[in-house]
Amino acid sequence: MPVYNPPLRDMQFVMHEVLNVSADFQSMPQHAEMDADTINAVLEEAGKFASQVIFPLNISGDTEGCTLDKTTHEVKTPAGFKEAYKTYTDGGWSALSCDPEYGGQGLPLVVNQCLYEMMNSANQAWTMYPGLSHGAYAxxxxxxxxxxxxxxxxKLVSGEWTGTMCLTEPHCGTDLGLMRTKAEPQADGTYKITGNKIFISAGEHDMAANIVHLVLARLPDAPPGIKGISLFVVPKFLASADGTLGARNGIYCGGLEHKMGIHGNATAQIVIDGAIGTLVGQPHKGMQAMFVMMNAARLGVGNQSLGLTEVAYQNALAYAKDRIQMRSLSGAKAKDKPADPIIVHPDVRKMLLTAKAYAEGGRALAMFSSVLLEKVHHHPDEKVRKDSDEMLSLLTPIVKAFLTDNGYQAATMCQQVFGGHGYIKEWGMEQFVRDARINMIYEGTNTIQSLDLLGRKVLGNNGATLKKFGKLVTALVMEEGVNEKMAEFINPLAVLGEQITKFTMEIGFKGLQNPDEVGAAAVDYLRVAGHLVFGYFWARMAQVSLQKIAEGSTDPFYTAKLQTARFYFAKLFPETATLMRTARAGSKVLMDTDAALA
Structure with missing residues (x-):
């Protein structure tokens, strides 16, 4: 059976020692009194909920899956899911970072980020039920x-009701301009909505009294394409102003998708048959409102893979220390045993360290992003809010795509550590691999994220936002450039910081001549940018660790952090050289291939 231990020490390290979040909170009146001890205490309890309540349901939930009653259109979730959800809401976890005006606790978003990382490690399929509610709330x-x-x-804050977002239709996924769902205005100011949606995570279940669907649809006078989309709130049960539930609305589950992973989550086919809804925002401006939820979901999906990377690593590490197989190439290490533990073998260590480096680098980026989001909403300085929003916009596709690509790679490597046992269900590793695969696909495939990063976030403003992140890199390089102990971290980061400017200009120029050049380079470009970001955070983590050791700390945590940083820069960061070379190969070898693809 798999195990999970919440990585509280590493969370505290990133939050308090690397990012120094308390300094940021002091500039925001809502959080000025928030201290490290309070945050740590909350996260300790959050870790207990994740590891003790929902983690034991992960394998059983995957085995049992969800069941649809086609007569009533009701969905039964796996055994224990509903009870765990009640424990979650009773504990106030649904309200953690929500607005106190609506019953929330008002804690910083970074605390909620850590809660959700741990819950995703423990049980991604279960976590998707309350997770989507946060996007609807936002x-x-x-x-x-x-x-x-x-x-x-x-109701969303308390967890009494949950939320979904209903975008995708059978004939269109990311291209929402092709959407056909219709909304007819009614005399009382409501709308009757008709259409079909697919792939709706947590679209129907028995865990909450009501489900609040946010539905994209077209009004009768809607212009064609993306500019003709409006957003509506369509509840499963109609409700009076005081929250009393009334009649069943005309929105229901017509089927459940049979899928590769996340079996414990009800991925629903939603039939909308004259359902009553109300308009959110302005007519034909639905994407503006929905993007709030979509961007939250993209950050959340990155967090899903971060959670899976961590739990896969923990289990592979424990197995590698226990499993004996062959002798070390450099001589027997466990001489009292017939073979050595497989952790002595170089390639096993490479797989373990890859997962560890991606988990800890991803955690730093995810926390940094959540602090940026906090500033967007709560910082009193308008310029700080604007700059934070711009930086978060740049980082969002990296969080979504880089963390999920890394998460799938890490989960697969950790499965490989188990050898044949990794292919067997009872060890839990094959489930981590299956669950991780969806994260690269939904909420905009990783290719879509790459096009968004390169085409819109970088080239769209001539690299202005990328240059702002580059200033963070430059400041760190200037600060530590003469420190010999930091050279192995700073030098490669400085080189890539210079290279990416030229690399970006080159692709941009080629794209002006042929737009396919951008499409051909985008996926490689995002991974280069991802390594630039990870490299920056790994250098900062190494910087703090070296400082602590210089101050006399003998905590092995800092030694471990330095060793992982060295591995990352020596074995993973150099991928950027290959990526830049393949991106520069251009579009011709892809597009001039009609005979090959005939």
Whole structure:
């Protein structure tokens, strides 16, 4: 059976020693009194919930899956899921970082980020039920009418009701301009909505009394394409202003998808048959409101793979220390045993360290992003809010795509550590691999994220935001450039920081001549950018560790952090050289291939 131990020490290291989040909180009135001890205490309890309540349900939930009653259209979740959800809401976890005006606890978003990392490690399929509610909450909080906020937000915050986002249709995925769902205005100001949606995570279940669907649809006078989309809130049960549930609405589950992983989550085919909904935001401006939820979901999906990377690593490490197989190439290490533990073998260590480096680098990026989001919403300085929003916009596709690519690679490597046992269900590793695979696909495939990063976030403003991140890199290089102990971390980071400017300009120029050049380079470009970001955070983590050791600390945590940093820069960071070379190979070898693809 797999195991999971919440990585509280590493979370505390990133939060308090690397990012120094308390300094940021002091500039925001809502969090000025927030201290490290309070955060640590909350996360300790969060770790207990994740490891003791929902982690034991992960394998059983995957085995049992969800069951649809086609007569009633009701879905039964796996045994224990509903009870775990009640424990979650009773503990106030659904309200952790929500607005106190609607019953939230108002804690910083980085605390919620850590809670969700741990819950994703413990049970991604279960975590998706409350996770989607946060996106619905965010969209309605920013764009809902006063009436919508008063009705829905307290219920979403308390967890009494959950939320979904209904975008995808059978004939279109990311290209929402092709969407066909219709919304007909009614005399009372509501709308009757008709259409079909697919791949709706947590679209139907028995864990909460009501489900608040956010649905994209077209009004009768809608212009074609993406500019003609409106957003509606469509509850499973209609409700009066005081939250009392009324009649069943015309929105229901017509089927459950049979899928590779996340079996414990109800991925629903949603039939909308004259359902009553209310407009969110302005007519034909639905994407503006939905992007709040979509961006939250993209950050959340990156966090899903971060969680899976961590739990896969923990189990592979424990197995590698225990499993004996052959002797070390450099001579027997466990002379009292017939063979050595497989952790002595170089390639096993490479796989373990890859997962560790990607987990810890991803954690730093995810926390940094959550602090940026906090500043966007709560910092009193308008310039700080704007700069933070711009930086977060740049980093969001990297969080989504780089962390999920890395997560799948790490989960596969950790499965490989187990050898044949990794292919067997009872060890849990094959489930981590299956669950990790969806994260590269949904909420905009990783290729879509790459096109968004290169085409819109970088070339769209002539690299201005990328240069702002580059200033962070330059500042660190200037600070530590003469420190010989930091050279192995700073030098490769400085070189890539210089190279990416030329690399970006080259692709941009070629793209002006042929737009396919951008499409051909985008995926490679995102991984280069991802390593630049990871390299920056790994250098900062190494910097702090060296400082602590110089101050006399004998905590092996800092030694371990330095060793992982050295591995990352020596074995993973150099991937950027290959990626830049393949990106520069251009589009011709892809597009001039009609005979090959005939």
């Amino acid at each position: 969209a309605l909080h920013e764009h809902g009418t006063p009436e919508q906020k008063a009705l829905y937000l307290p």
